[in-house]
Amino acid sequence: MSARLLPYPWLSLALWLVWLLLDGSLAVGQVLLGAALALFIPLASRSMYVHGRMHVRRxxxxxxxxxxxxxxxxxxxxxxxxxxxxxxxxxxxxxxxxxxxxxxxxxxxxxxxxxxxxxxxxxxxxxxxxxxxxxxxxxxxxxxxxxxxxxxxxxxxxxxxxxx
Missing domain, CATH: 3.30.70 (Alpha-Beta Plaits)
Incomplete structure (x- = not known):
């Protein structure tokens, strides 16, 4: 996927996993809803990242x-x-x-x-x-x-x- 659609892939993955862990279900609806939120939240909040991408060195x-x-x-x-x-x-x-x-x-x-x-x-x-x-x-x-x-x-x- 392009960086425009998935600007922060690790954040998206973390959001999706946390959603699934907190919900405690792997039902298709929850998996899809978590994926939608994991894609939408980083896109919607992109303007807040004024300091650029975070780089974890270690x-x-x-x-x-x-x-x-x-x-x-x-x-x-x-x-x-x-x-x-x-x-x-x-x-x-x-x-x-x-x-x-x-x-x-x-x-x-x-x-x-x-x-x-x-x-x-x-x-x-x-x-x-x-x-x-x-x-x-x-x-x-x-x-x-x-x-x-x-x-x-x-x-x-x-x-x-x-x-x-």
């Missing part, structure tokens, strides 16, 4: 980061439960920290924002005008430097390798 690393994020979100859920249900002193450790960013890819930064906002206990609150300083609110602000180090090593550096 697909294996992207899968590793996705698994890491899933584990971190699960562990963070337990940690947040302990803080909320635990002694009041645990709830007094929340606060804001700033993190200097090295990542420049719009797509990498978008994924980074999704990771931060999907992880219980963290919220991306503000990004400086030059996209270099990130303000994050943490529910458990024990070790600022340890969090910054973990943030750069676990998320930012791998995303830079994937998208830049």
């Amino acid at each position: 697909f294996g690393l992207a899968l590793l980061v996705a698994m890491r994020v899933a584990v971190d979100i699960s562990l963070s859920c337990w940690k947040v439960c302990r803080i909320i249900l635990g002694p009041e002193e645990a709830r007094r450790r929340s606060g804001f920290i700033t993190i200097e960013l090295s990542i420049r890819s719009v797509y990498g930064m978008t994924v980074l924002a999704s990771i931060v906002n999907s992880t219980p206990g963290t919220v991306w609150t503000e990004l400086s005008a030059d996209n270099r300083i990130l303000l994050v609110h943490l529910l458990d602000l024990d070790e600022e430097q340890a969090f910054r180090r973990m943030f750069h090593e676990r998320y930012e550096k791998p995303l830079m390798e994937i998208f830049e």
